[in-house]
């Protein structure tokens with residue numbers, strides 16, 4: 097049975113960020129993920145995890161000026177110093193929370209520009225080497241162009257090929273089923289093919305990005321497929337609740353309280 101991590105950037109927005117940990121645990125989650133913890137001290141985040149018995153399964157490296165449209169640096173050759181700095185900023189949070197996976201965003205760049213491709217590979221190599229001694233993996237995530245126009249990594253097969261080419265043990269694919277369905281469809285076959293390189297999975301309803309229930313995708317089938325494929329990490333609930341977070345957790349009831 098899959099284990100689910102609440103995404104605290106999207107869920108439990110009824111509460112201030114640090115109080116979302118308490119709300120997630122109360123609702124039956126045993127793990128959390130979020131985009132960015134950087135407005136809070138590492139020890140504050142760690143304390144919320146500890147007092148709720150929660151596991152931190154993922155967060156993102158600092159992406160630059162998010163509100164100005166920056167979405168990471170990895171494929172931007174002129175931003176390599178920022179990329180390195182983002183790893184130095186994230187590391188104390190990784191150490192405090194015990195997280196084992198960091199999402200490195202590629203940024204806004206042209207996937208067909210060889211300079212961007214080279215920069216992306218160089219960033220992956222540098223980041224994986226930097227966190228490798230700490231037992232941490234780097235994951236990269238294809239994102240659909242409707243949500244993030246111009247995003248460099250907008251193709252699952254391209255991501256697969258880069259991961260294969262580099263062959264770095266602590267680099268994996270962040271397989272967000274929501275993005276896969278929008279970009280390509282054929283989700284089950286792509287999960288089957290890419291499972292050996294998948295480091296993290298996320299879910300949301302398509303097309304709404306609300307609860308993973310009742311729209312274009314048959315999530316109960318996909319959850320059973322993850323079991324058949326032996327996926328044994330957490331599944332991140334990266335969706336925007338349509339209304340009150342807890343009121344929308346009907347889909348989660350059979351899975352509440354399950355730990356890895």
Ligand SMILES: O=C(O)C(=O)[C@@H](O)CO
Nearest residue numbers: 131156199237239272334
């Ligand atoms: O948008 C997504 O999907 C994510 O997983 C984020 O980490 C990046 O915006």
Ligand SMILES: [Mg+2]
Nearest residue numbers: 237272298334
């Ligand atoms: Mg995602």
